[in-house]
Amino acid sequence: MWLSNSSVGRKVVMSVTGVALILFLTFHMAMNLVSLFSAEGYNMVCEFLGANWYALAATVILAALFVIHIIYAFWLTMQNRQARGNERYAVTDRPKTVEWASQNMLVLGLIVIVGLGLHLFHFWSKMQLPELMHNMGASVDPMTLSYAADGVFHIENTFASVANVVLYLVWLGALWFHLTHGFWSAMQTLGWNNKVWLNRWKCISNIYTSIVVACFALVIIVFFIKSLI
Amino acid sequence: MDKNISFTLKIWRQNGPKEKGHFDTFQMKDIPGDTSFLEMLDILNEQLISEGKEPVVFDHDCREGICGMCSLYINGHPHGPATGATTCQIYMRRFQDGDTITVEPWRSAGFPVIKDLMVDRSAFDKIMQAGGYVSVRTGAPQDANAILIPKPIADEAMDAASCIGCGACVAACKNGSAMLFVSAKVSQLNLLPQGKPEALKRAKAMLSKMDELGFGNCTNTRACEAECPKCVSITNIARLNRDFIRAKLKD
Numbered sequence: 001m002w003l004s005n006s007s008v009g010r011k012v013v014m015s016v017t018g019v020a021l022i023l024f025l026t027f028h029m030a031m032n033l034v035s036l037f038s039a040e041g042y043n044m045v046c047e048f049l050g051a052n053w054y055a056l057a058a059t060v061i062l063a064a065l066f067v068i069h070i071i072y073a074f075w076l077t078m079q080n081r082q083a084r085g086n087e088r089y090a091v092t093d094r095p096k097t098v099e100w101a102s103q104n105m106l107v108l109g110l111i112v113i114v115g116l117g118l119h120l121f122h123f124w125s126k127m128q129l130p131e132l133m134h135n136m137g138a139s140v141d142p143m144t145l146s147y148a149a150d151g152v153f154h155i156e157n158t159f160a161s162v163a164n165v166v167l168y169l170v171w172l173g174a175l176w177f178h179l180t181h182g183f184w185s186a187m188q189t190l191g192w193n194n195k196v197w198l199n200r201w202k203c204i205s206n207i208y209t210s211i212v213v214a215c216f217a218l219v220i221i222v223f224f225i226k227s228l229i
Numbered sequence: 230m231d232k233n234i235s236f237t238l239k240i241w242r243q244n245g246p247k248e249k250g251h252f253d254t255f256q257m258k259d260i261p262g263d264t265s266f267l268e269m270l271d272i273l274n275e276q277l278i279s280e281g282k283e284p285v286v287f288d289h290d291c292r293e294g295i296c297g298m299c300s301l302y303i304n305g306h307p308h309g310p311a312t313g314a315t316t317c318q319i320y321m322r323r324f325q326d327g328d329t330i331t332v333e334p335w336r337s338a339g340f341p342v343i344k345d346l347m348v349d350r351s352a353f354d355k356i357m358q359a360g361g362y363v364s365v366r367t368g369a370p371q372d373a374n375a376i377l378i379p380k381p382i383a384d385e386a387m388d389a390a391s392c393i394g395c396g397a398c399v400a401a402c403k404n405g406s407a408m409l410f411v412s413a414k415v416s417q418l419n420l421l422p423q424g425k426p427e428a429l430k431r432a433k434a435m436l437s438k439m440d441e442l443g444f445g446n447c448t449n450t451r452a453c454e455a456e457c458p459k460c461v462s463i464t465n466i467a468r469l470n471r472d473f474i475r476a477k478l479k480d
Contacts, residue, residue, distance in 0.1 A: 002477045005408070007446040008436060008470050009477065076446050082447030083405035085252065085338040090239075093305030095401075095455030102450040103403055185449040191471025194464050219381045 008189070010076055015186035017069040022183060022212075024062060025175075032219045044160050046151035051131035059128065063089040077106050093207045101177040102185070108178040115171030115225065127151065158218050160227035168220050172213050179209040231262025234326040238273065240285055241333045246341040247347075252331075253285075262322035266309060267292060267299060269321055286345040292317040294458065297393030300400070301346055302333040307456045309395035315395065315458040335400035339407065339444045350396050352442045353410060357394075360412045360434035363423050366391065376422050389416035391459040398453035398461075404445030411439050411455035412469035413461045419472060432472035 002009040031049075035042035049055040094103070101108060131148045134140045147153055160163050183205030187193055193201060235258045243250030257413060260269055267289050274284035290298035299316040309319040332346060340348040378386075390413070398409035415432050418424030424431070433452035447466060454463045 002480075005440075006436065006477075007408075007440050007444075007474070008473045010446055011448075011470075012474060077447070080404035080406070080445040080448070083296065083338050083443055084403065085336050085340075085405065087336050089302065089333055089336055090252070091305040091333070095452060097455045098450050098452045102448065103452075105448065181449075188449050188463070188467050189447075189470055191467050191469075191474055193467035195462065198464060198467075225295075 008119070011071060011189040012163060013068065014072050014076065015189040017065045017072070018182050018186050020065050021069065022179060022208075024065075025179075025212055029215045033215055034191070035152055035155055036222055042151050042155075043149060044128065047149045049128070050149055051128055051135050055128070056132070065174060068115075070109070073106055073109055095107065099181055101181040105178060105181060108174045111174035112178055115167070115174070118167060118171070122164070123151075123154055126154055155223050156227060159223040162224075165220055165224045172217050172220075176209055176213045180205050183209060231320075231322045232326075233259040233261050234321060234324060234328075235259060236262065236324060236327060237329040239329060239331040240346070242285070243334070243342050244344060246343065250338075258379065260321050262320065264321045265292070265317060266301070266303070266319040266321065267317050269293065286343075286347045288347045289317060294318045295393060297395035300335055300348065300350075300397070302335060302396055302400055304331055307335065307400040308395075308458050312455070313458060315393075315461050318458075335396055337396075337399045337402075337405040337444070339399060339405060339442055340396060343412050350394075352444070353394050353396065353407070355442060356407070356411060356435050356438045357414060359438035360427070360431040361418070363418060365423070378421060382420055386420040389413045389461065389465050392417075392457075392461050393459060395458060397456050397458060399444065401452040401456035402445065402447075403450060403452065404448055406447045406453075407439050407442075407444040408447040408466045408469065409457060409461055409463065411435050412463075412465035415469050415472065416465045419468070428472055429476035432469055433476045436469065436473050438454050 005012065034045055094100070098121050116176070126144065127148050128146045130140045134145055159168075184193075184201035185199075187197075187201045206226050231356075235256070238255040238257055239252045240255065241250055242253050255273055256268065257273065260272065264272070265403070269298050270285060270287060274400075277284045288298045288300050290296045291303075292299075294315045296315060297315070300307075301309065301316045302318065308314060308316045310323055311319055334346045335348045335350075337348075339352045340350055343349050392413035394410060394412060396407075396410070397408050399405055402408075415435055418431060419428040449463070449466075451463055454461065
């Protein structure tokens with residue numbers, strides 16, 4: 001199978017899953033923005049994306065994308081370290097055109113995973129998971145269940161804490177670096193690039209990533225300020 | 230005349246591919262600024278020989294930037310501090326009096342050290358043998374204008390063909406990937422009408438050879454392009470990816 005036994009194939013898997021995850025982030029960000037305008041509207045979205053078959057199917061696909069992306073990341077990194085040889089350079093210097101993020105994608109990715117764990121704990125484990133467990137017949141605390149679709153309640157709860165706000169912003173920072181490289185790099189790997197598009201893709205990735213990350217951050221900051229008032 | 234400089238050289242010494250290597254330090258005194266880097270090493274080796282010591286082994290041939298033999302990793306850069314130049318085109322005037330200059334061989338699993346600063350780059354020959362040619366009967370030479378090629382395409386093929394196969398891309402890449410070399414060698418043929426009939430086959434054959442020889446996976450850091458003495462662009466890598474993906478989808 002060329003997607004696993006050729007270097008370009010493995011990179012294609014990284015690109016396709018990566019681009020799919022960027023699309024997911026875009027939808028997620030758009031839904032978060034709803035919470036700024038209408039608490040009711042946001043809770044309707046939460047209700048809609050509860051433990052329904054379509055939301056669960058999407059969750060499974062999403063989880064699969066993450067897992068594939070992460071497994072391939074470690075696999076590629078291991079192969080690449082091997083290809084580098086046993087001896088490291090004593091002196092190294094990064095040329096100006098080499099982005100820092102491009103050489104630290106695995107580390108940035110690890111920060112993103114840790115943030116993701118935190119995020120699942122804060123939201124998913126209190127929203128979709130209890131509903132799912134309830135539907136499957138497990139006993140769930142009725143208080144938890146009654147708040148399961150109240151997304152705004154969970155947002156307010158999480159971002160009233162300064163520590164959470166800081167952690168989430170650090171997470172978003174890592175995500176920004178990860179995506180600014182990942183986006184154009186995916187296009188390059190898929191072969192959709194030339195001398196003109198190289199700079200265009202880099203520009204598009206910077207702008208697109210900045211918008212997505214800024215909108216996520218906006219929701220966090222607005223709810224933090226609201227909690228102070 | 231440039232002024233003379235004195236500096237410390239830290240040079241990697243290694244007796245063979247499996248041997249343990251180490252750095253040797255040498256003091257260089259009053260080296261004129263218009264000495265080329267390789268001439269400076271020649272001076273060092275003359276000194277070593279006259280002292281009865283073993284000279285430093287390093288690759289070199291044409292000494293005018295076209296053969297791709299010289300291959301030193303100087304102060305963290307393949308081919309030293311200059312851009313768009315090979316090691317033999319570096320002059321000592323680029324360094325300051327009192328500097329410490331660290332010289333290492335290309336470090337990559339695909340390029341085992343033969344001795345000291347000389348590495349075995351025959352992996353590149355094997356990649357070329359896998360498909361870096363046009364296998365048609367060409368017959369008698371045609372008129373140069375018998376096959377018309379648009380200027381932009383001819384230019385791009387020529388830019389790709391400027392790759393001298395020195396291996397600086399592999400040396401610069403944190404993944405030890407040879408994608409810039411392979412993509413340049415695929416592009417120089419795939420862009421032209423003569424190379425088109427075998428384009429997809431060539432992309433598959435040369436890339437598989439690269440993977441087989443233990444080079445890494447490209448992660449688009451662009452270090453190769455920044456260090457390439459011939460400024461070969463990573464858009465060649467995009468073309469190779471494109472050709473390879475197309476070939477695999479067709480299969």
